[in-house]
Amino acid sequence: MKLIAATVLAAAAAASVLITSSPDSGRAEVGDASPIFGVHIPTGYRQWELIAPAQEAEPLNELRAVLGNAVAIKAYRDQILPFPDGTILAKLAWKHIQSPDFEPASIPGAATTVQIMVKDSKKYPATGGWGFGRFIDGKPADEAQHKTCFACHEARLKARDYVFTRYAR
Amino acid sequence: MKLIAATVLAAAAAASVLITSSPDSGRAEVGDASPIFGVHIPTGYRQWELIAPAQEAEPLNELRAVLGNAVAIKAYRDQILPFPDGTILAKLAWKHIQSPDFEPASIPGAATTVQIMVKDSKKYPATGGWGFGRFIDGKPADEAQHKTCFACHEARLKARDYVFTRYAR
Numbered sequence: 001m002k003l004i005a006a007t008v009l010a011a012a013a014a015a016s017v018l019i020t021s022s023p024d025s026g027r028a029e030v031g032d033a034s035p036i037f038g039v040h041i042p043t044g045y046r047q048w049e050l051i052a053p054a055q056e057a058e059p060l061n062e063l064r065a066v067l068g069n070a071v072a073i074k075a076y077r078d079q080i081l082p083f084p085d086g087t088i089l090a091k092l093a094w095k096h097i098q099s100p101d102f103e104p105a106s107i108p109g110a111a112t113t114v115q116i117m118v119k120d121s122k123k124y125p126a127t128g129g130w131g132f133g134r135f136i137d138g139k140p141a142d143e144a145q146h147k148t149c150f151a152c153h154e155a156r157l158k159a160r161d162y163v164f165t166r167y168a169r
Numbered sequence: 170m171k172l173i174a175a176t177v178l179a180a181a182a183a184a185s186v187l188i189t190s191s192p193d194s195g196r197a198e199v200g201d202a203s204p205i206f207g208v209h210i211p212t213g214y215r216q217w218e219l220i221a222p223a224q225e226a227e228p229l230n231e232l233r234a235v236l237g238n239a240v241a242i243k244a245y246r247d248q249i250l251p252f253p254d255g256t257i258l259a260k261l262a263w264k265h266i267q268s269p270d271f272e273p274a275s276i277p278g279a280a281t282t283v284q285i286m287v288k289d290s291k292k293y294p295a296t297g298g299w300g301f302g303r304f305i306d307g308k309p310a311d312e313a314q315h316k317t318c319f320a321c322h323e324a325r326l327k328a329r330d331y332v333f334t335r336y337a338r
Binding site: 046047048049050052053054055056057058060063064065067092094096099101102104105106107108111156157164165166168169 | 215216218223224226227229232233234261265270273325326334337
């Protein structure tokens, strides 16, 4: 059983890489690329594995979840740094609202942003090997916003290859 | 590309069902079954797709993520209620701590509980078709705790087949 599972999961992982790296895949669905970096929302990212949830305080007041493609998940599991080329991280953010069903709980409200980091050390040598995309309703934010991405990651996270999110075990 | 992706994803989904329903799979890894319901922590649940993150206020003060097996995810996507037999939901909970890297963010700290819901309408007719398991460090909580599960779900969520978590889109 384990062997079958491993084989199928490996095939799925390989397919995931194919899907996300295919030049035609999903572009029609995901709209324009980000300024500066040319990063798209990758097809199928909502099916990727969870790295960790997070919360962002006011004024953003968001619940978030960071998902990773198969390359990203393998790097986290094997504790590989820097992340290999092909790594893609997707941060999904929603407004943070009280559950209508259970008072102590708060849950995702309206979606706010999807933020993507793509590792390609040849394409993005000036930003630690990472390309960034910040999307609101599927549309990339402006160039000014994208100029701020790496500065913040660089200042805080050089020792972890500029990645905030740790794997939640 | 889409056809290949769909085929492989379907194979992975089918394999996931096989993995989680195999009577021998992972029992050695996941310890004892819950009292009353006999629910185990399913093998491979940490690789399941995200349904939604959540936060729980004090006194628990937790960040959470609910993941679902392939049957669960399909039911959510197709908006099928009641959930079909074979649905498994896994709620992962961590203490909610401030990020050491970015002041406005809070992130998962130590893991607190893993809570499982298994749909089997023949096995669990008295509790809406659901079996419950609440695990702390991989060990099931006591019988008294398991007596409280369905009462709370039944009181609040009859219209959604006793499930709190909505899919975060």
